[in-house]
Amino acid sequence: MRQFWRNIVVGAVIVSMFTSFSWGSVSHAESKKKLNNKLNNIEKKQDKSDEKLSGAKDQLEKNKEKQKDKQAKIDQIKSKISTTKKQITDIEDTIANNKADISRMKKQIKSIKKRIKKRTKILKDRIKSMYINGGSVDYLSVLLGSNNFGEFLDRVFFLNKISDQDKKIIKSQKEDKAEVEKQQASIQKKLKENQSKKASLESLNSQLSDQKAEQKRLMKKLEEEQGHIEKMIMTQKEKKKTLEGQEAAVRQLIKEAKQREQRRKANKQNNSPSKPEAYSASSSDGGGNGMFIWPAGNRGAISDYYGARGGTHKGIDIAVNGAVKIKAAQSGVVARAYHSSSYGNVAFINHRINGNIYTTVYAHMRSRPMVSKGQKVQQGQQIGWMGSTGQSTGQHLHFEIYKGQWTPPPHPGTVNPLNYLP
Structure with a gap:
């Protein structure tokens, strides 16, 4: 339709230009070619503008898809960070509980150490007494020194009791020392395990934070690219409208030239002077x-x-x-x-x-x-x-x-x- 309209207008204008019109002395073929070239140039520019606009819109759609993927990854990382932070909070609570346990154990250890210290003094006193008495208790002298059989039995009982007490003291001493060592080892092990777990979680959280930052950086880059594409689309739309406006203006100029030529012919037939070209x-x-x-x-x-x-x-x-x-x-x-x-x-x-x-x-x-x-x-x-x-x-x-x-x-x-x- 555009070509048909253009051919009609061009043909009409060519007829007018064939006369001694004020546009200059040009041949019919030259004028037709010139007008065709003018309109063809505008149409070609419009086609190129349409292609660029279409290409920019395709780029924008692809960009938005990429942004959608990046946002999904960011959401996944956020979820992982949230889970990791909860695990870090849980392990921190466990470490706090461990520290409370450690505080209680320290009190128990302190109490056990007091008992150990007390027994140690008793044992030292016993050893000191044995040393003063010649290195050991003369159990035979104690027994033979009895005045009667009842006293003999009493002395046997007390000697056994003293021996049993010594054994108990030594046994308790060993058990308490073992318990202290066991509790200390257990506490240290728990602390080490929890601190190691916390360090791993903090390392994971740091990695996830880095990933999140990288994804945000890529997202920002895509958003900037989107802005650039949208600006390019706007520019192409501006160019397209400007080219369309120019085409309409050129067609209007050609149409007016045709009307002036018609008026010139009419004036010539009526022997009236023609007006110069506007x-x-x-x-x-x-x-x-x-x-x-x-x-x-x-x-x-x-x-x-x-x-x-x-x-x-x-x-x-x-x-x-x-x-x-x-x-x-x-x-x-x-x-x-x-x-x-x-x-x-x-x-x-x-x-x-x-x-x-x-x-x-x-x-x-x-x-x-x-x-x-x-x-x-x-x-x-x-x-x-x-x-x-x-x-x-x-x-x-x-x-x-x-x-x-x-x-x-x-x-x-x-x-x-x-x-x-x-």
């Missing part, structure tokens, strides 16, 4: 010939030139303080007027001059442009106010001229505005 310039292309008027200020107000910043500055910056009107540099049709993240408040105007398409760009305006898409503007008509919106530092107008349609960065087709201004 978008025709009297000067030829290039050489600072005044094809366009200054949109604001003058040469003395230029703050940055075309080709500056290593060749990346594709226009001129005109800086003037105060409330400064921005004017259309030439009559034409507004291709687009909106707020851009880079250009700020910006207007794109397409012009048809001497059979050629030109595009002017007016960026960083203070507020939304005073014109809208598809609107016809006259040279010198106010389209906005100078400002500093978008990627701008300080009030100025960034002004670009394209020989042809506007193109995305690196902006092929731009020309030095100073060659076209008075």
